[in-house]
Amino acid sequence: xxxxxxxxxMGALSAGWGGPAGVHISPRRAFRSARGLGRGSDxxxxxxxxxxxxxxxxxxxxxxxxxxxxxxxxxxxxxxPVCPTGFAALDALLPGGGWPCQGLSEILLPAWGLAExxxxxxxxxxxxxxxxxxxxxxxxxxxxxxxxPGWRAAGLTAASMVWVDTARPEQRLWATExxxxxxxxxxxxxxxxxxxxQTVGLRRLQVHSLQGRRPVFMxxxxxxxxxxxxxxxxxxxxxxxxxxxxxxxxxRRGPAHELPIExxxxxxxxxxxxxxxxxxxxxxxxxxxxxxxxxxxxxxxPVPRPGLHVVAG
Numbered sequence: 001x002x003x004x005x006x007x008x009x010m011g012a013l014s015a016g017w018g019g020p021a022g023v024h025i026s027p028r029r030a031f032r033s034a035r036g037l038g039r040g041s042d043x044x045x046x047x048x049x050x051x052x053x054x055x056x057x058x059x060x061x062x063x064x065x066x067x068x069x070x071x072x073x074x075x076x077x078x079x080x081p082v083c084p085t086g087f088a089a090l091d092a093l094l095p096g097g098g099w100p101c102q103g104l105s106e107i108l109l110p111a112w113g114l115a116e117x118x119x120x121x122x123x124x125x126x127x128x129x130x131x132x133x134x135x136x137x138x139x140x141x142x143x144x145x146x147x148x149p150g151w152r153a154a155g156l157t158a159a160s161m162v163w164v165d166t167a168r169p170e171q172r173l174w175a176t177e178x179x180x181x182x183x184x185x186x187x188x189x190x191x192x193x194x195x196x197x198q199t200v201g202l203r204r205l206q207v208h209s210l211q212g213r214r215p216v217f218m219x220x221x222x223x224x225x226x227x228x229x230x231x232x233x234x235x236x237x238x239x240x241x242x243x244x245x246x247x248x249x250x251x252r253r254g255p256a257h258e259l260p261i262e263x264x265x266x267x268x269x270x271x272x273x274x275x276x277x278x279x280x281x282x283x284x285x286x287x288x289x290x291x292x293x294x295x296x297x298x299x300x301x302p303v304p305r306p307g308l309h310v311v312a313g
Contacts (some may be wrong), residue, residue: 079095079096080095080096080100080101080102081096081100081101081213082094082095082096082097082098082099082101083098083101083126083127083215084097084098084099084123084126085099085119085122085123086122086123086126087263087264089261089263090247090261093249093252093257094233095233095252095253095254098123099123099215099233100232100233101212101214102210102211102212103206103210103231103233104202104206104216104218104230104231104233105218105231105233105235106220106229106231106233106234106235107119107217107218107219107220107234107235107236107237108219108220108221108224108225108234108235108236108250109219109220109221109222109237110222110237112142112143112144112219113143114237114240115237115240115245116189116217116219117147117150117151117154118245118265119245119263120187120215120217121154121156122155123187123215124137124154124155124156124186124187124215125154125155125156127186127187127214127215128155128156128160128186128187132186134184135184135185135186136160136161136162136184136185136186136309137156137160137162137185137186137187137188137189138162138164138175138176138179138185138187138188138189139164139189140164140166140172140175140176140179140188140189140190141164141165141166141167141172141190141191141192142163142189142191145163146161146163148161158309159309160186161309162309162310163309163310163311165310169193169198169201172191172192173190173192173202173204173205176188176190176205177204177205180205180208180209180211180212180214181208181211185214186214187214187215187216187217188214188215188216188217190216190217190218191219192218192219192220194220194223194224199228202229202230202231203230205218206230206231206232222236222237225250231251232251232253233251233252233253234250234251234252235247235248235249235250236248236250238260242266243264243265243266244263244264244265244266245262245263245265246260246261246262246263247260247261247263248260248261249261
């Protein structure tokens, strides 16, 4: 198409806009401008229908108009299946009020292990309740085995967790694609390292995720922020604090949101208790030294993983 000539035509249309009273365009002038682009050309057809749309705006029945989503509006609850995130501040910003159960949720991290458990555990525990009872959550390509005490504290059990240990990105994508068609899978967590040639695999994954009703979380490095992604929801972790996470909303179905999102991840009132304990510890070096002598041996012990299902690839 000759966009320069089309711009000239649109300029002729815009010259007819007449303030708050609406559009005032001379039909003869508008069609003359469209005809000047060349009868039968794509430019001519495009501008012809542009004139018709402006001069005769489409009016929909009230029932149909209510079902039409406007691009500058956030889809409401009930329009698509979602799983509540467990964070009221985040639910208020996500389409439908939660993690999508049809489509990928992409979370970009500066390093593995900073936010995966705290951010997804509330939703995973809900996914395993009710109709999800007896189903499993798949951990595909996680850099380390799932830390059972931490996940157990979040409401998951070893019997409901399956760790798929595979290193190659294409194997992780294939395993995730197969999991999305398994009725016994309640949710999927995928860790995908940086690599080339993943665009086709991600698009396939997005298409397959639309056919189910389960949350699918995909963790990628923060450097992937500059790359295109088929995921309808993208979040980036800005900061990981002991009792809070700070996220940025990069992409969603609806208007843009540029402000950071801070999510409390500790029990209510725990911050004040810890601040008091830390202040007391700083004022008592003897206690601090005693604790430092006891904690390292406890932390150095390997954490047992009885009952964890492992699939090696």
